[in-house]
Structure formats: C-alpha cells, structure tokens
Amino acid sequence: MDSSSRSGPFGRALCAMVTPFDDAGALDPDGAQKLAAHLVDGGCDGLVLSGTTGESPTTSDAEKATLVRAVAQAVGDRATVVAGVGTADTRHTLKLARQAEAAGADGVLAVAPYYSRPPQDAVEAHFRRLADAVGIPVMLYDIPGRTGVRIESETMLRLAEHPGVVAVKDCAYDLLGSAKVISRTGLAYYSGCEELNLPLYSVGGAGFVSTVANVAPRRLRAVLEAHDAGDNERARRLHALALPLTELMMAAGLPGTVTAKALLGALGLPSGGVREPLRPAGREATDGLLLAYEALVQSNT
Template identity: 45%
Template sequence: MEQDNPFGQVLVALVTPMTHDGEVDWAGVEKHIDDVISAGADGIVVTGTTGETSTLTDAEKLKLVVVGKEVSAGRAKIITGGPSNETAHAIQLAKQSADAGADGVMAVTPYYNKPTQAGVLTHFRMIADATDLPLILYDIPGRTGIPITYETILRLAKHPNIIAVKDAKGDLAQVSRVLNQTELLYFSGDDANTLPLLSIGATGLIGVTANIASQPYRTMVDAVNAGDLRTATDAHQRLEPLVRATMTHVPGTVATKYILHGLGRIKSPRVRLPLVGPEEWEAALIEDELDLVRDVEGASFTNFRPDRNAAAGGALPRIPGTTR
C-alpha cells in the first residue's frame, strides 16, 4: 500500500525576503511566494533553515504561515519548518502553526543538544502527537550534529502522523532500505542529489535552488513519473551550475538571496546575523558559476545585476528571535 502524499512533489524551501535593516519584507514575501507557485511549486516550506528560522521570532514564523496560506489560496501546500531543538517549544509552535492554517510540519533533528536516539525518537513523537498535521522528519546531520539512524526512522514510521523524510544525509543505501520497509515518502533535501534520490523511489524535493527556478524541477519530477530518464537527466545537468552557485560557496540562504536580488526578484539580499552576505571573493565564485548556466527554464541571467555592496554584512533586527 502506497502512502498518500498530501504535500506534492516540488516543494520550495522558501527564503524570507527582508529589508536592508533586517525586518521581514512582507510585500516581498507575498510576491516571492506567488512567483514560486506560478513557476510550478506544489508546496512551500516557510520558516525552514533557508527561511532563517533560527533568527525569526515566533510571531514572524506564524505570520509566514498565515501569509503563505493567503497568497497560495489553495494553489500550493504551506508547511511550517524548524521548529525548535527544545521539545516543549517545538510542540507549542506546531500547535500554533496548525491553528494558523499550516498544511504540515517539518521538524528537524534536535541540533546542538546532541540527544541519544531515544531522545530523538521521543522529540519527534511528541511533536507528531501535538497536532493532526502530517509531519516530515528532517534528517540533516551536517547541521544538527547527529543523524536519525535507520532503526529510529523505522520506529518513527509507525506513528500515523509521521509520513515523510526530508533527506540531506546522502546515504542512498539507507534511503532504499527505508523505502523498502516503510510507507514513508522521501524528499531530497540536498539539491545536487535530487535526481539520484528520485531514481531510487523518492517522492520529490524540498529545494533551495527552486527559489530561483522551480520549472526545471517540475520538468525533472514529471519526467521521472513518466519513466523518461533522458529528459530528467537533461534537467539535472542544466541545473548543475546553478545548484553549485547556490549551494557550495556560502550558505544556501545567502547565495539564493544574492542571486534573486541580482535578478530583480527581491528588493534586498539582506540576511540576519550571524549570517552575512558573500565576501568579494565568494561573490566572484558565485558569479563565475552563474556564467555557466544555460537554458534553465525560468532563470535567464542575461540581465543579472549583482550588488555586492547591498549584500555585504548582516542585519540585527529590532526584536531578537525568542523561544517563548
């Protein structure tokens, strides 16, 4: 029996557009959400890593859900990301996000605390128990310091609300084992590995580069669904330099905002501290990669105008991110 998919297949890990002084640019948020949905996204993860969840206040996180629902108007699912490395706070945010209208929750492995797998298991189960929303486990040991082990994933898969994994671990053998033994849906959490994961049975992606170009991922997913590996591989190869520009030189959020601003799609490339814009040499590397981008649907760089000065440094918002 195959698991029903309430999320769609092409999901965007949304950046949070901000003003130069680090406040959320709400008009920019609305425009960007509309842009990515129009470009083929089935769903949007707001307040995830790419959305700068660590430096957003709870009020901002919940407003992003509300605004996402209003702008999408049923055209795409809105999933709340994060939510916290403190279980009590994560439960609270999940409940508040459900009340705000979220269609799902994506919960990351507790970072910094480094709990045992028993702690990981309890953390996720309690978040899943807190609402009726479907939950995506986010497995990204490079950021959290610990993985969700194969055995823990199998145990979590038995929870009725835990239905998917966003995988940024890159262990395709483990993914295959889990797909064989559970009904969990898998989403690529590493843009470069989207096609490899799809090829072994993953459902879709939760992508950063998709902020810039959702259409090629739509093409890739539709081709895989149709068994057309040639078309899927062509989309993968065309995307490769854009993925490299976005994901390899600075944090994905930083590069994505830098690129979107250079394309005139957001008003400022600003990020909140401790993130900072690319230094001169990093910006040069990003721009060199972009020079190699050819024929990517929805992303013409003919009029790309990067602004290194606008991106420099990071902002301190008026209100710091708070736990409760």
C-alpha cells in the same frame, strides 16, 4: 499534474523558500506573498517556510507565525505550506508547531534536536511528542551535518508507524539507508540535496525540498516529469544541466540562503538582505551566480 505521476503528501516539487526582509531588516510579509505566488506560478507544489534557507535561527516566533499566515493567504489551495518548527528544545518545538497549525500551515518540518545530541530513543520520543501535539502531518528533517544527530534508519522505521509522521526531508547523504526505509514504509522521502533529486526519486522518493527552487523551480520539476514519462535520458540530461547552478548555490563556500537571496535580488524578486551572522554575497559571487542561472535558463532541453 498528470494523474500518472507520483505525488507525496505535500506535492513533489517543494521550495525551501527564503524569508524576505525589507530595507530595515524587518520581516516583509508583502514580499513573502509576492515571492510565494511567483514560486507557485513557476511550478512549486509546496513551500517550506522557516527552514535553513528561511533563516529560522534568526527569526522570532512571532515572525514565523506572521510568515505562515501571509504565505498561506497568498497561495490558498494552490500549494501546500509546511512550516519549519525544529529547535533544540522539545517544549519550544511543540509551541512552534501549534502556532504554525493555528496560522494555517498544512504540515510541519522538524530537525532532530541539535547540540545536546540525544540518543535515538530520545530522538524518537521527541518526534512522537511532536506528532501527538498537532493535527497536521509531520515531515522529519534528517540533516546530521547541521544537527550533529542522525535519525537512524531503525528510528525512522519505528516513527513511520505513527500516523502523524508522513514524510522525510533527506539530507543524510545515505542513499542505502533512505532506500531501505522507502522500501519498508509509506514515508514520503523528499530530497533536500539537489544533486540527489534524481537518484532519490529513482528509488521511490516523493520529490524534493529545494533551495535552488527559489530561482529555478520549473527546471528542477522538469527532471521529475521526464522520469515519470519514462524518458530517463532526458531526466538525466536535465539533472546534469542544473548541476553547475546547484554547485555554485550550495557547494561553493556561501550558504544557500545567501546565494538564493543574491540571485532573487538580482532578478528583481523579493528577498532583502540576510541576518547576521550571515553576510550578503559580494558582486563577484553574484555575477557568477547570474551567469550560471542564465546558462541554465537558456539551455536547450
């Protein structure tokens, strides 16, 4: 990596990796290792496991630990491994975080506690307990569209004072709020919405945590590299070229897990099926995804 380029605590180009399953629907550790190595070879600085894309709601605690161990072993010191540990239960979150640390994770990612919709003081206390519970850094995951709970800017500012809270995966669609926290703290902000990768990076973001990076990591990374090089027109063009695939994968009616696994399977990479209640993509959707993927790969940059 060019020493002049920005890099957050976990790198800058992170993939929200799918969790590969075998033909029987069981966790596929060997497939996870192969996919992880492929993604790192393709330009990923880090891999985020057991997040939304990793089907965390339908994988067991034991499967989550096995996945971290397998991927950490596969990538070694070539990439960071961040484990999703967020749940609606503080005690369970702490258990998963300690488990992830013991399994070899470099950091943990946690959403605000969902469904019970705790007030901001309770959200702050939850994350402080998490950061106190482990010796590895914490990435907060602000995605109110799924959790029903925002991590408000003022809460972020207070949490930034904790030495264990180092980063944010930002899916709040609030560029003003994000820019405010970036300008006033040392928190590394990672875009969790591909269409905002470049806008957030341009106001001081650290990079991205991306579902689309399962299939096009180098293309997404190239946007940041162009910006770092001062070639804003190239960055804008590369960002625009990735939008059709981003839209099909993330905003065309199917969850990103489903579209990412459909594409990975079509490309001969480890993925497997999805666990219910999710359902696999149909042939028509997969064909459309392949066309958009091929157009991006073949585009003249």
